[in-house]
Amino acid sequence: MILLTGVTGTVGRLVAERLRTDEPVRILSRDPRRIAALTGPGTEVVGGDFADPASLTAALRGVRAAFLVTSDPLTHAHDEHFVAAARVAGVRRVVKLSALAVAEPDATDLITRWQRDNEELVRASGVEWTFLRPRAFMSNTLGWARSVRDDGVVRVFNGTSPHATVDPRDIADTAVLSLTGTGHGGRAHPLTGPAAISAVEQVGVLAELLERPLECVELTPHQARERLLARYPAAVADALMEGAVRQRSGAKSRVEPTVEALLGRAAGTYRAWAEDHVRAFLPV
Numbered sequence: 001m002i003l004l005t006g007v008t009g010t011v012g013r014l015v016a017e018r019l020r021t022d023e024p025v026r027i028l029s030r031d032p033r034r035i036a037a038l039t040g041p042g043t044e045v046v047g048g049d050f051a052d053p054a055s056l057t058a059a060l061r062g063v064r065a066a067f068l069v070t071s072d073p074l075t076h077a078h079d080e081h082f083v084a085a086a087r088v089a090g091v092r093r094v095v096k097l098s099a100l101a102v103a104e105p106d107a108t109d110l111i112t113r114w115q116r117d118n119e120e121l122v123r124a125s126g127v128e129w130t131f132l133r134p135r136a137f138m139s140n141t142l143g144w145a146r147s148v149r150d151d152g153v154v155r156v157f158n159g160t161s162p163h164a165t166v167d168p169r170d171i172a173d174t175a176v177l178s179l180t181g182t183g184h185g186g187r188a189h190p191l192t193g194p195a196a197i198s199a200v201e202q203v204g205v206l207a208e209l210l211e212r213p214l215e216c217v218e219l220t221p222h223q224a225r226e227r228l229l230a231r232y233p234a235a236v237a238d239a240l241m242e243g244a245v246r247q248r249s250g251a252k253s254r255v256e257p258t259v260e261a262l263l264g265r266a267a268g269t270y271r272a273w274a275e276d277h278v279r280a281f282l283p284v
Helices: 010-018 032-038 053-060 077-089 110-124 138-151 168-180 199-210 221-229 234-248 258-263 270-281
Strands: 002-004 025-029 043-047 065-068 093-097 128-134 153-156 187-191 215-218
Touching: 002 010, 010 168, 025 032, 025 053, 032 043, 043 053, 053 077, 065 077, 065 168, 077 110, 093 110, 093 168, 110 128, 110 234, 128 168, 138 153, 138 199, 138 270, 153 199, 168 187, 168 258, 187 258, 199 215, 199 270, 221 234
Parallel strands: 002 025, 002 065, 025 043, 065 093, 093 128, 128 187, 153 215
Antiparallel strands: none
């Protein structure tokens, strides 16, 4: 059996949609009703919470491989609980969604330190592991959709800094391969798109596809932090700002060949992603 977590998130949902296997699939969710659309023949949904170790132990019973996605950088307890339950249940493989900054010594922000520590928890468990380390998702630009629709404006920080963003579909395909294939144990897969692209260039792609002019407005550091504080706790907002400042020096522009090497095809471009999601940017 394969267990999936994080299926209400971007990558987890795509993994659930793509996973085709003779093994039964179990999906862990705090609210099973939210993921009814992702279930099908051979798929079981169980209630559970990373904060509830007993629920994890029950969910992992009989599981061979698990896809682990945690999202709260203010606690290590979620990964600790999951790893402990996986070890007790006899899970043989954990594929964990991490981040590429983990491998970069100059990345010392809270979120990266949290991911590093969580990787160490998995390594120390004795369970076979695979880490997926992507750059930022191309789908993050969906956060611009409302301002594009309403005002034709995108407000960004570091608008001209290149970033080797990755199509989440490539991450999901790599996750499926790592869960079902062989030869991935003890490996960390760095995942990027085929080229580094700046936010200004991404806005240009959207403008071409929408056939309308779009304006890219550069935010000051103060403005960018204030926008983050509207969504995240201060510690997380500050960590995201640290990462954004690193991007200015080109720290996130390196392109990795992993997607093509593993999947046998080129990594998806931002243009291809945008073409498939352009409806989100069209007027309602």
